[in-house]
Amino acid sequence: MQLGSASYVVLGMLSVGARSGYEVKRYMELSARFFWALSPVQIYPELKKLEEAGLVTGRDEPRGKRARRLYRLTPAGRRALREWLSRPDELTVEWRDEGLLRLFFADALDEEQALDLLREFGARSERLAEDFRERIVPAAEATAASRENRYSAVVARFGRDFNEWAAAWASEIERELREAP
């Protein structure tokens, strides 16, 4: 079997405390999805493949009549995760931001509408920052404290700090554009 990025995300999520496919899904929604989306549909088949490959082991632990399958990393799984984490290749980035894209073309609008776009970009950053402050960072810090993993909290702080920075950047640019027409 060959591992794709989705495989490593799932392995990673198990290493960070998720136990079932559902928990992987929930952890994602509350954390990494901001920097790496993984749709729920991909998770379950991925777990199956990883189990066949011997990187995770699963056992059924139904809650009453509701099926549930819990997974753990095997030593091979942990090795694979570590190998990936320390692999010395380019760290890829893909960023698709409709706000920045529209802003790029904003000269096609008139002055006020263009500034509206800039403000909306800033407002979105502010809303995201708020979400990080309210939910994401606290959740990450809670698990960081109980499980001694600091880095998920570090990344959550990045999300908060970045969005705060972006909101400030947008107001600063707006001021500049108003001053120099």
Add this chain to the structure above:
Amino acid sequence: MQLGSASYVVLGMLSVGARSGYEVKRYMELSARFFWALSPVQIYPELKKLEEAGLVTGRDEPRGKRARRLYRLTPAGRRALREWLSRPDELTVEWRDEGLLRLFFADALDEEQALDLLREFGARSERLAEDFRERIVPAAEATAASRENRYSAVVARFGRDFNEWAAAWASEIERELREAP
């Protein structure tokens, strides 16, 4: 015909000065690709569709025996672009950053390796910032000056400022992690 984001990118690129499919491709590489990738293969069919829909007009202007087709926005095309730019819906973001993703799982590594990851994340930001300073921002400012469009330069500055910020953020966090083990 119904327009997807690729359609608007192409319309936008024409509004910003690109004339052929090839120029759209080159402009993308030098600017918007950091916030919205569009592979070359998508551009040519998109131009064809836009022409059929009456949003752009094309005329053949070969250079010697080398075929070339130049396009312009029609009034309808400009309207469509403006309508999209001022449409009041959510500005979507998708961000897939392998650096942040790995960092999120970095507790699976030992101390030093985890810090290596953080440093590599910072180094990548620094390289990107450099690229913005050297190529992207100057190119954007040149076209901004000659064509009176300021916003492409604004977005280029965002790229530079963000990457500089991210590099600084990474060293700051590294310092913190070293101090509080």
Add this chain to the structure above:
DNA sequence: TGAGCCATGTAAACGGTTACATGATTCC
């Protein structure tokens, strides 16, 4: 004369999203 850029495409494969589908449990 050969490397690199200009200029435009096709075909197949892949990764990911959307819509659909099911049913149990918990909590108000």
Add this chain to the structure above:
DNA sequence: GGAATCATGTAACCGTTTACATGGCTCA
């Protein structure tokens, strides 16, 4: 009793990337 959440999937679709393909022009 009903809504939200737990828990797991299938099938179809779509946008994107990758590999392949072609050929002319320019400059060293």
